Amino acid sequence: MAEASGLSPALSSAEKNPLHLQCGECPIRHRAVCARCDNEELTALENLKYYRRFEAGQPVVWSGDRMDFVASVVTGIATLTQTMEDGRRQMVGLLLPSDFVGRPGRMIAGYDVTAATDLVMCCFRRKPFEEMMATTPHVAQRLLEMTLDELDAAREWMLLLGRKTAREKIASLLAIIARRDASLNLRRASGKLMVDLPLTREEMADYLGLTLETVSRQISALKRDGVILLEGKRQILVPDFDRLLEEAGDDCDGGIPG
Amino acid sequence: MAEASGLSPALSSAEKNPLHLQCGECPIRHRAVCARCDNEELTALENLKYYRRFEAGQPVVWSGDRMDFVASVVTGIATLTQTMEDGRRQMVGLLLPSDFVGRPGRMIAGYDVTAATDLVMCCFRRKPFEEMMATTPHVAQRLLEMTLDELDAAREWMLLLGRKTAREKIASLLAIIARRDASLNLRRASGKLMVDLPLTREEMADYLGLTLETVSRQISALKRDGVILLEGKRQILVPDFDRLLEEAGDDCDGGIPG
DNA sequence: TTCCACCGTTGATCTGCGTCAAGGAAGCTT
């Protein structure tokens, strides 16, 4: 793993103690690997690393080589991207806090992992992780469930990539971000739903299989049509979430929790 | 689960005993769930079902409702597809022998499961499966590995859907089928690689996020350019596999095993 | 045999999105 060398992280006090952001003592949220906070094997393996959002041409944190570890996002956002020789790029994973990357059992990464924001990850070396999996069955089960969730998300994503129009893709992404955002900390402004976009237009384009120009145009169009309101460039207001879902072409039932 | 009722399967002798197709005694291949053929819990739960390839408008074997089971393909091919209200369809999974569907822990299917060919599946009810998972750690681990493999495949697929041209998509699909085909039983005719397409043009289109017309045109183009030869409509000869990979835009190293 | 359903091919035309290009706004460093 590439060392996050020379970083002198200027973080808020909450971010300084990511251990306590999640479930009090355990570096990994309940939703993540650890199902019991008092799991000593897990906390003993704890190994936090900082990564800065990359400036200029976003180089990767890890490229497509050895990946003999498992890592869980504590704070920040990481992206998984695949790149073709000629530079075409497709995002294939978006890791929010409590999501994980890595392959117990296999060793080669098939994608780049990049810090989309400043990022704190909790890393486990492969060997001890595997031993722990073998001796602690509930960890393997939890991991299986999370992986199946990821797979379901990937399949939704495939429908988006293969069959949705640009406008539907944008609306879908906004709905996804809004929903995940809301599941953590719901924020409403004057009865409307407030969402901020953690991604640049280019990153959205890579997520959606579009160009950044098309992303920009469609966001403008949604704004023009009153589906969303822009508050600056990276923050949107959603006056009517159901309308947004409609634009997304989602049969996916379910609004915002809370 | 929908019963495959009223089927009087007219199958070859090999297909009549799918138990013995895979690893002699166990209905599930080594690659699949069962890591030890003598696992009595597994074989005791064994529950084989036949499904016919659906004629006319392909209805689904299971639609997006309860899915309180886990099932593994023994012989044949199953597809997972998602459909939007207006009928747009995207394939999100292609299950060959030893692949599985199902959600230990969760209950709702997010996609249709369809028999693309006549199909034999080995089904486990959720409850006993979960109990077994809890008591037999190597099953959970094996399942996790398989799920991670699926996830990797899904991510390759996302690159294909989001960024590849129609020609590259077709070449990629042919390469994928050839590779999976070869990993089971390699067949070569006069030094060339012989692959038969288990999917209709429409199913390929759903796989690739294209229309069936475009699929047909691009296959014709690849044939015209000598990348492939057609032997009938559902069987192709690949004179040069590396050439095919090149057309696919794959940096994905690795030719045909064997 | 005829009829019909399904599957595949090919042509003509249309259009959504990519491509190329120019420029504006915000945040830096010097």
Next chain:
DNA sequence: AAGCTTCCTTGACGCAGATCAACGGTGGAA
């Protein structure tokens, strides 16, 4: 302040692939 970089927006144009349409081949049923 000026000047840089990064991020975003908007316009003009072209093309890959969708859409609409016609037709051929094959296999099963009557």
